[in-house]
Amino acid sequence: MENNKKEKLSFVIPCYRSEQTIESVAKEINDTVLSDGRYEYEMICVNDSSPDDTISVLNRMAEKDERITVVDLARNFGQHAAIMAGFNYVTGDIVVVMDDDGQTPPNEVFKIVDKLNEGYDMVSAKYPVKRESLFRRFGSWTSTVMGEILASKPKNVEINSYYAVRRFVVDEVIKYRNPYPNVQGLIFRVTRRITDTEINHRAREVGTSGYSITKLIALWMNSFTSFSEKPLRMASLLGVLSSACGFIFGIVIIIRKLLNPAVPLGYSSTMAVMLFMFGIVLLVLGLLGEYIGRMYICINNAPQFVVRDEKNAKKKTAASSENDGN
Numbered sequence: 001m002e003n004n005k006k007e008k009l010s011f012v013i014p015c016y017r018s019e020q021t022i023e024s025v026a027k028e029i030n031d032t033v034l035s036d037g038r039y040e041y042e043m044i045c046v047n048d049s050s051p052d053d054t055i056s057v058l059n060r061m062a063e064k065d066e067r068i069t070v071v072d073l074a075r076n077f078g079q080h081a082a083i084m085a086g087f088n089y090v091t092g093d094i095v096v097v098m099d100d101d102g103q104t105p106p107n108e109v110f111k112i113v114d115k116l117n118e119g120y121d122m123v124s125a126k127y128p129v130k131r132e133s134l135f136r137r138f139g140s141w142t143s144t145v146m147g148e149i150l151a152s153k154p155k156n157v158e159i160n161s162y163y164a165v166r167r168f169v170v171d172e173v174i175k176y177r178n179p180y181p182n183v184q185g186l187i188f189r190v191t192r193r194i195t196d197t198e199i200n201h202r203a204r205e206v207g208t209s210g211y212s213i214t215k216l217i218a219l220w221m222n223s224f225t226s227f228s229e230k231p232l233r234m235a236s237l238l239g240v241l242s243s244a245c246g247f248i249f250g251i252v253i254i255i256r257k258l259l260n261p262a263v264p265l266g267y268s269s270t271m272a273v274m275l276f277m278f279g280i281v282l283l284v285l286g287l288l289g290e291y292i293g294r295m296y297i298c299i300n301n302a303p304q305f306v307v308r309d310e311k312n313a314k315k316k317t318a319a320s321s322e323n324d325g326n
Contacts, residue, residue: 010092014082018100062311104162125162125199
């Protein structure tokens with residue numbers, strides 16, 4: 001007997017300041033999946049302690065549609081922690097992560113899903129034109145470069161916040177229980193079968209990006225310290241180079257003094273060298289402090305996320321049970 005059971009798509013959507021956009025995003029997901037007809041679907045919407053009325057909108061949506069699961073976090077843990085929380089509730093075969101503001105078009109999701117079915121484990125959206133501010137473009141570019149250097153991101157593959165992964169990848173990713181998660185970095189640990197496909201990037205219709213300079217710096221620090229020891233190696237190399245420069249500069253000063261005793265010892269050059277060397281020392285100490293601080297927080301079992309409430313939860317894994325204290 002032929003098995004006609006459809007595969008299921010799980011949409012994970014971290015929500016922050018999206019009371020005016022999340023309903024239209026959910027409706028577009030519904031219309032797109034139903035018109036295609038090949039898949040069942042569910043939505044896991046994670047409210048990352050949004051200061052507006054997002055949670056009320058989500059709860060109203062969940063009351064009308066049992067395919068929508070709402071996870072309400074106790075405080076703002078950040079986009080990546082919210083995604084990790086959503087991963088703990090997925091029941092589908094393919095997991096799609098997208099934004100809550102409509103800039104990642106739900107009506108093009110099957111460009112990503114069909115590409116995934118060509119034999120990949122992760123497919124990300126690639127935007128020919130990004131409709132965002134120069135500040136956000138700089139942040140995205142910096143994250144891309146850091147991903148290639150520190151997290152071994154495949155080169156020539158664009159990674160954005162709109163992507164699809166296979167279920168086994170998610171099951172491996174949620175085994176990471178520590179704070180400061182970086183979802184893409186965790187995915188790169190699991191698989192190298194990663195590619196991208198072109199998707200149109202919409203202009204933001206309502207509000208502004210939730211990423212401030214402070215949040216971007218925090219995200220970069222997570223990338224620096226959570227998945228690679230390369231920053232420590234670079235710090236060691238920088239220390240060696242600085243010492244070498246100081247040694248060479250000292251030799252030059254001695255030779256100049258021997259060849260021409262009238263040459264005065266330069267106060268300015270001495271201060272410049274001291275400021276440079278102390279700057280390097282403080283930079284390296286700060287980097288070591290970041291590593292040690294995060295190790296301390298992990299040892300003290302700081303939660304990756306804490307769930308305040310949930311609606312229509314179909315599955316709750318041990319990971320999320322530990323994190324919300326139930």
